[in-house]
Amino acid sequence: MIDFSRSVHEVAPELIGATLLVDGIGGRVVEVEAYDREDPASHGYRGRTERNSSMFGPPGHAYVYRSYGIHWCLNLVCESEGVPSAVLVRALEPTRGLDEMRTRRGLDDLRLLASGPGRLCQALGITREHDGLPLDRPPFELLARAEPVQVHAGARVGITRATELPWRYAEAGSRFLSRPLRPA
C-alpha cells in the first residue's frame, strides 16, 4: 500500500505504474499532477470550502470534485506534517473491466477510455458518492507498482496559474496520456 502521509511531491511520481481499481475496474496509472497547499492552482490554496473539504481530511482518501459543471475529477489526498495536498489522477491504461468501461464511455477505442481526468471518472464510475472514501477499502483498490517504470516530469495541463511548475508526472512513452508531455 502506498503511504499518503508524505509530501505530495514524493507520492505523485510513485503513483505512475500503480494499479487503480474501482469495483474491480480500472488499470495502470500513467499520468498524474501534484497540487500542494502553497499552489495557486490548487483548490486548497484559499482554504477549506464545502466542495474541497475532503482535501483537508485524512490522507489516503479520495477527493472528487465537479469540473466545468460536467465532469468528475479524482484526486488522492496526501498530507505531510499537517499540510494537505492532493494528486490529480489524469489518465489510466485500461487493464481490467474493459467491456464495462466501454459501455460507460459509449465507445470502443482503448486510448479514449480513461485518457483524461473526466474520462477516467466516467470509465470507473466515479461520482460524488466516492468523495471522501478511503483508498484502501472497497470499492477502491490501489496497488503499488510491481515493476520499475520511467517517470518523466512536465508542465501541468489546463491551468493558468503556476504553469511553470513541473508537477505533471507521466510514464515515458505511454500512448494513454491525455496529452503529450511538455517540459515546464
Added chain:
DNA sequence: CACAGGATATACT
C-alpha cells in the same frame, strides 16, 4: 482548429 455545455467558487457592484 473553435466552441458549447453548465456546476461551483470567488470577486466584484
Added chain:
DNA sequence: GTATATCCTGTGA
C-alpha cells in the same frame, strides 16, 4: 445580486 474563471470533453468545422 451579477460577472468571471475554472485541475475538461465531444462535436463539428
